[in-house]
Amino acid sequence: MRAPLAGQGQRIGLLGGSFNPPHGTHVAVSEAAMKRLGLDQVWWLVTPGNPLKEHGDLAPLSERLAACRTLAVNPRIHVTALEADLGSALTAVTIAFLKRRFPRARFVWIMGGDNLAGFHRWTAWRQIAGQMPIAIADRPLWRLKALSSPAGRALAPYRLPDDRAGVLADQRAPAWVYLPIRLSSESSTEIRAGRQPPSV
Ligand SMILES: Nc1ncnc2c1ncn2[C@@H]1O[C@H](COP(=O)(O)OP(=O)(O)OP(=O)(O)O)[C@@H](O)[C@H]1O
């Protein structure tokens, strides 16, 4: 299994994504998460295919991995094909594996606000939220939809104030926070459509 190494007690952010293609905001979110949450590393989990998305315009995994590795030059960001190796695109499966494999690491799941808005459609989403703290990277136009979504409402009691982001990784799940970050409208969809410049 090609997983990076997680030292004892290390704080590791997991940024799952299609990365079709990767862009600068993926790097900015990862770096903000390391700084604001006190993480040692962020692992990019490049999905074989988001279970909820059409895959018609999904570039081959090898191309997405190569583009991620070109873009993510920060040595604390590790680009992985862990889910393809595991033979699963389900986040619940991935995090169960990682928690078993690295019992002493402290993992934080990182995702954009668009994903919190649709989180209730993920397989075993309540279980995921109970497995590790979550950091949400706000996205323009998504905050209200995310907070009023079924998962946003169910998880509201477990939200930490933004100024407690630094202790998120030490919290017992469920716990989540909005990652303090500059809003960015960058998106892979817009890049694919030629309406935004590619980062790589
Ligand atoms: N501009 C952004 N601000 C905050 N989070 C983002 C942003 N772009 C991507 N993310 C988050 O990064 C993770 C990986 O994103 P993904 O690879 O799907 O890129 P994307 O730009 O959202 O792609 P698409 O437009 O195809 O949905 C997701 O959790 C997504 O919500």
Ligand SMILES: O=C(O)c1ccc[n+]([C@@H]2O[C@H](COP(=O)([O-])O)[C@@H](O)[C@H]2O)c1
């Ligand atoms: O496990 C699920 O049911 C599930 C449903 C939708 C999305 N995800 C994961 O969410 C992450 C973000 O996906 P994306 O396409 O928005 O970049 C990525 O790791 C996906 O595998 C996971």
